[in-house]
Structures are given as C-alpha cells and as structure tokens.
Amino acid sequence: MLLPHRWLKILLSIGSFIILLMGFQVWQIKQEFFVQPASNTKKLITIPKGSSARKLSYILQDNAVIRSPHVFLALLKYYDFSHHLKSGTYLLNPHDTVWSLVEKMERGQVYQINIQIIEGTRLCDLVKKLSESKDYHFTPSMLNELQNNYVSLEGLLFPSTYMQAYGESVLPVLKLAQKTMQEKLTEIWSGRDYQLPYQSEYELLVAASIIEKETAIEEERRLISGVIVNRLKLGMPLQMDPTVAYGLPGCEHVVLKGKDIKVDSAYNTYRHRGLPPTPIAMVSRSSLMAAAHPHQTAFLYFVAKGDGSHLFSVEYEQQKKAIQQYLRVTNAN
Template identity: 35%
Template sequence: MLKKIITLCVLFVVLASAGLFYVWNQLNSYMNQPLQIEEPTLITIKSGTSFNSLLRQFENSQWVDASEFSRLASRAHPELTKVKAGTFELQPSQTLQQALVSLVNGSQIEFSITFVEGSTFKDWRAQFDKAPHLIHSTKNMTEADIAQALNIDREKLEGLFLAETYRYTVGMSDLDVMQRAHKQLNKVLNEYWAQRQDDLPLKTPYQALTLASIIEKETAVPEERPLVSSVFVNRLKIGMRLQTDPTVIYGMGENYDGNIRKRDLRTPTPYNTYTIYGLTPTPIAMVGEEAIAAAVNPDDSNYLYFVASGHGGHVFSKNLKDHNRAVQAYLRKLRAQQ
C-alpha cells in the first residue's frame, strides 16, 4: 500500500512538474516573441492602464500573438507591471518582454521643432501646423486670441518668442511650446538688458528686442552682429534714420514680391525706416540670443553705413562717400556674376 502511495506521489510530482514546465515554456514563448512591426512604432498608454490591459493593447494592435497564458505574466514578471502613462516608441528588434522593460524604464518619446533666427510669427504658425504629434490648438485663433491665451499684454506677438529648438511630447499643444518660448525670451532678454552698455539710445528691453530683430534680419554672420548693431546705435544717437530694407519689407506685408523699388522706400508705413525716425513700433522677426547680446552690447565704432560685400558679409563705412564706393563695388560684382 505504501509503495502505491509513494508511486502515486512521484507520479503526481512528475505530472505537476511537467505541467509547470509546459506553462512556463508557453509563457516564455509569449513574452519572448518578437514584435510584429517593421518600423519604430508609437504606443500611447493612458493613465490608469493596468498591466493586463496593456498586454491586450499589444494583442489588439496585432503587434504580438495572443496567448491564454498571458494572464500569468504579471505573476511571473511583477517588475514589469509598473506601467507608466505616456507615449513611447517601440522598436522592430524588440521582443514583447524587451518592449515592456523599455516602457517601465524608458522615457517618453520627445519630438523637436526648430525655429530659425529671423523667422516671423507667420512662419512659426505654419511650422506648428505641420508639426507631428502636437495639438494644434491655435489653428483657428487670431493673433490677439493667442496673446490673450498666453497672458501677453500686446496685440502683436512678433519677436516675443526666442528662436531655438524646443522639445515636446505627445499631448502637448502649440500653446505649450509658445509659452516656453516666450518665457525663454523674457529670461534671456532680461539677463542681457541688466548687462547692457551705458548710454544706449534704448529705453526699454522691448526696444532692445526690436533692435535685435533688425540686426537679425540684416546679417546672418554671427561675428558681424555687434558691428551691425553699432551702426544702428550710432544712427539712433544722432537722430539719423535707420534706413534698413528689412523694415520696409516687413511693412509691405503681402505686397512684397521679392523686390524693393524706389517707390517702396518712399511709401510711408509704420515700419518704413526710410520715412520714420527711430525704431519700428514692434520687432520685425524672432531673434536668437546672439542678436539680443549684440543689441545691448554693440561694438565701439564710428560706422554709419554698411552694404553687402558680395561674399556673404558686409562692408562698413564711416561716411557717405566711402559708402557709395562700397555700393558701386557691390553692384559691379553683381553684374559680373550675371
């Protein structure tokens, strides 16, 4: 009798072990199956999603084959059950288990949007419209509506965002990015304004920002910015018109067709610095940090004029006679290239 009991016990242990081995093997097969995706794929996990619901999400998306043993995964791998909400990127080379590990330990996927120096608010809105995985909450808003939403006490938003690269995650909106860009602009502007040169013909940080935008549009050569700034500062000090083409173009708006004619220089607009004295009423573009630095810390020079050199930079002059010579030299270069 005892022998039969022992035999039955041994048989039970063997069968149980075989069953456990079978279950464990099936569970391992489920967890180690490769994801059925051919390219990096985004997965969004909502707040409150359970581990088993997450596995159903993989299965319903046909990224993995379903298994009746999947319900045991949470017991076998409790370290994988700490599901975080957010949007993550799955890789084709991952197995289901590797993907789950990345969801527990990894960071949400981020996207970036880059705004170049000298771009306008109109350019920014066009970029926002094309930005992937970003909520376009301002699409049907006017500029005044956006200003109100951002608590900016100005009707025009030109120049009020710092031109640089901003990162965002799924679920963020264009307003979120604008808010960060505006805060960053104020931070940089206030820091440089506090370190400005003495005797600048600028009364407010906003005027410094306006000058920075003109500098930004006049030169793309970083080392030239302080020198270009000195020309405009020298002109402001003696009450001389700035006479800068980018302000004319900005004032022309949709009427600008790529060319500035003499009549355009003579046609008054609030932004035409050939007809008005001083700075334009608002910035004419978004700026980067270097342009702000140049606006409040210009080079010490006696220059009052500059013209393109034909080689990417500019020729600076102290008087009109030398400037006219530089203009003629530039025109000769243009004709030679035609």
Template identity: 35%
Template sequence: MGLLNKLFLTVTVGSVAAVAAFSWWAGRPLTEGGAPIPFTVLAGSSVGAASQQIAEAGVPLNPLLFSVLARVTQKAARIKAGSYELNPGSSPRRLLGQLVRGEFAQESLTIIEGWTFRQMRQAVAANEGLRHETAALSDTELMQKLGSDFSKPEGLFFPDTYLFAKGSPDLQIYRQAHSMLLSHLDTAWKARDPSLPYATPYQALTMASIVEKETGKKSERAMIAGVFVNRLKNGMLLQTDPTVIYGMGARYEGKIRKRDLETDTPYNTYTRSGLPPTPIALPGLQSLAAAMQPAKTDALYFVSRGDGTSKFSPNLNEHNKAVNQYQR
C-alpha cells in the first residue's frame, strides 16, 4: 500500500472515529440524577455565549462541543433566550432541542377562591419566579396598565392556578387572570335567570363575591344566592357579615361585634340597602353560577348549624327558632 493510500486511510478512520465519538457525546446524558439545574440564556447571546452561560450555571457541558453541535445541525440561530432547567438524563442533543423549542422552566402561582385582591397582590409579590414590575403601582394604576374599563380591581381576577415561564413579568398574571374573569362573567351573564334584580354583570359579580364568602359548602351556594336575591327583590337589607368585615379593612381583628354592625361604611349591608359598591372577594365559577342561577326558594334567612351547613327559613319567626336551636 502506498504512502498516500495509508495516509488517506488513517485520516478516514480518524474522521469516522471522531464523528462516532461526537455522536456518542451528543446523545449521552449530561447528568444521571439529582435535582434539575436552572440556567438562563440572555437575550442577544450568540451560540458560543449561550453555551458558556449554560456551563457557568453549573451544567456539566463542554461549551465548544455544544456550539459545534448547534452549528452542524443548523440550529445555532434558532436558540431562544429565557430561563430553563436541565432535567436529569438530558443529553446535549435534547438540551439543544429544548433551547430551540423555547421549553422554558415552568413556574406556577395559585390564586385562591375567596381571596381579596390585596391577598392576590401579596401572593404575586411573594412569587420568586416572576419579574416584578408592578410593585410600585397603585391598584388604580395597575388597572390602567391592563387597559381595563374598571378602576377598582376587587373581584375582577379569576382564582385559578397559572403557569408561566420563569422570569415572566408579573403583569402577565394580572392580565391573564383579569381576562379569564371577564370571559367567565360574560358566559355566566348570558345564561342568567332573566328575573334577577341585577342591572349589570358587575352587580352579579358583586353578588357572587358575597356568596363566595358566605359559605364554604359548595352545595349551598345556590340557596345562599337565592336568599340574597329574595331580599333584594323584597327591598330588605342584605345583612351579611362578610361585607361588614370587608368595610372594616385593617380594623377587623378576627371578631365582629355589635358596634361593628352599627358603624356605617359603604360596605355595611346592615346600615345600607342593596349591594355594596364593589365585590368583596375573588369569586370562583360555582359562586358565579349561583349568583346567575340562584335556587328557587321562599327562604329569606339562614343560620349556620355549626357543622358547615345552614338552616334556611322563610320568615323571621322560624329564623329566630333556628338561631335559638343552633347558635344559643
């Protein structure tokens, strides 16, 4: 065999071996176990810079080889900036696909039914996965930022669990929750009982928030709504403690007293007729449904039995008997 043939064979064998080794590396898990490793690719980064950022975050990755992998597969220009996590068992090839598809690290935030908007803001502010851009905004400024037709935020955000990419702006959560609430409210309003004494969907939302706070037993929400609708139709005071508590604000210390019921505020439904000026909490779907489709009942009163259920009565005499039985 001539010298050139030997040289060609050597180079060919070496190239095949190099390609095989590179392919083996690209498909080999970077980590076998342990916790996911978080890392961030900064906006505007070249594939070389991105590879370096990933390695510096603690991912056991060879930046040079990863850059070569991205270039030979023609994916170098398609890498998306953002926050990610390397999961155990991921290979360089899988990692590259993750970057190209923009499979960002997922975070979540749960908004609880019955929370006030103040509690929602506290939960958003405490979430470390969000980029906080609204902390200095007042409630009114926040609503303006959302382009909302409403200036008062209470009740106008839907309680649910929201998923988002780590590092997303907190305004994204507010916008999504507000949009979902308006959508659910519109759907419920279109299906409402036409005999209801609400002039606007907002009044119905206010009723839903009262129902949300009055009972934790979902099966009774339609009956609770039926009682309050009957009171509105009969011109009676709603006389519901949760509205009084909401109007007390920071003065409420866990117990409501007789003087609190007698102290007038815009939310005191013992001293003022009709619905309060705004919702008092974030209602969920079942409370919205109850407010739009309340139970057909002659009940005007209810009292807690002490076991999570309520006793409903059509007149004051029977109600007083129920109070003596269950409360005194």
C-alpha cells in the first residue's frame, strides 16, 4: 500500500505536469495569434457581409491563417470581439499577426486602393480604366446617377487621387469627385473677374477645359484664357484644335489633319462660333482659376512652338509668320 506522502508526490507531479502543459498551450496560443506573423506572403482576406464569427474562423482556416477555429472563436469571445468585426476585404501583410488582422477588422480598416482622375484626360478614358479594373465594382450605368440635367459628365469630376475600398462599388468615389468639383467651381465662379463673356459657371468650366487641353504650362494658362475671352467678345470663332479633336469619333489621342477641320461637329470651333456644348476634358483647379481670371491682353492668336510652349500674337499676319517659322523648325526635326 502506498504511503500518503507518496500519493502527495504523485499528485504534485501530475499537477505540475498539467500546469506545464497548460502553460505550454498558452504560450503556443500567444505565439500563433499574437507574436508570429500569420503569413509569409501578402494575402487578401474577404469577409462577406453578414458573416458570423464562426464563418470568419473557417475563412481564416481555409486561407491558412489559423490552425484552430475553436481556439480563435474562444479568443474572440474572451476579448468581446465576436460581434464587432466588420465585413470587407482586408490586407494581411507578411509582418501582421493574426490579432493585428482582427484589430483591422474591428476598426473596419479595409484594404483600399487609389483611383486617379487625371486632369486633361477624358471621361471615356476614365470609363475605360474603371471598366478594365477587377479591384472594384463599376458599370457605366453608374454615371446615369450623377448626370442630372447635364448632357455629359465630362469635366464634372474633380481630378485627384481618391481612396477606394477593394471589391466595393466605385459610385461613392465618383459622387465625391463630382461634389468636390461642384464646390470648387461654385467657389471660383463667385470670385471671378467681372465682364467675362460666360453666362454660367458651367460655361466657365467649358472654357477651363479648353485651357487644360491647350497647355500644361502654368504661366500660359491665363494667357490662353485671355485669348478665349477676347475672341468670344469679338464674336470670332475660337478655332481651338482640342475642341475639334474631341468631336471626332473614338477616345484615342489624334493628330489633326486638314480634313478634320471640315467635320461638321458641334465641337468644331472653326465652323461654329462660341463655346462647345460641353467641357472636353477633366479640369484642374489651376485651369478653373485661369478661366476665372484671364490675363488682359490684346492677343487673339497663339501657335505651338514644338516644345510645349506657345507664341502669342495680336495680328493675323504675326500669327502666319509664327506658324511658318515653327513649321520649318518642326520639319527640320
């Protein structure tokens, strides 16, 4: 018969073993969920709307992020995270732990990508880019929700870089871009110079889009704006090549030919006086400001010098000489 002290030693040994085993398990849990990186590579983890904590645990197991869904669920309940995790797509970086991913889900810190609306590009360029991307949801019919009473959304989206939640609808970003443009346009219109030949802020936007396409040089924007204003006041056709190009079929950049000038399009400002019916590009704040505050000069003409800049003239004879001069330079190159 075993002596009482031997029973005590056995019980102490068993208890010590259990404590060690439990300590080891706690250490393992700590390592797996709080210390060790959950993955060696970047992963996108998508949590569908309405997912329960249990479903999340199996999604993470299927993506080899965790080994035990049961332990993961127990931790979520212990830390009271079970009902606070938000749906969406989350980026798991190589240095992230399982728990840092959980904290992202608790904050709703979904994976976001950049959407750029670039000044000088056209609406068709943006539609093509959005349609080709698999990073978010877009259909051209979304534009109908923004168009309101306008013939086109051209020029009505403010150029900038916007943050877009991965896999989600791009419509909120488009609404933000439209709202931002409207705010800036209204602000600039209210502070415009007097005696401009524009009857509405939309006409100012149309003029600004022409400036945007004519030059990328900041110092020239207000000069070109002045030419537009002078021609409109004199009733002269604007004769701006970018408007003609906009009226041609297709979305690709084209080099105008002589026959293009003869096309009877509403955007052909060689054939039709006044502004074209809509903007012809996305417009920067700089071009809006230039349209609202043109340089007051007598210039009626300008010609491209071949280096991105332009030469401005008052008389048509000066313009013809300038054209011949830069044609010779272009042909020589």
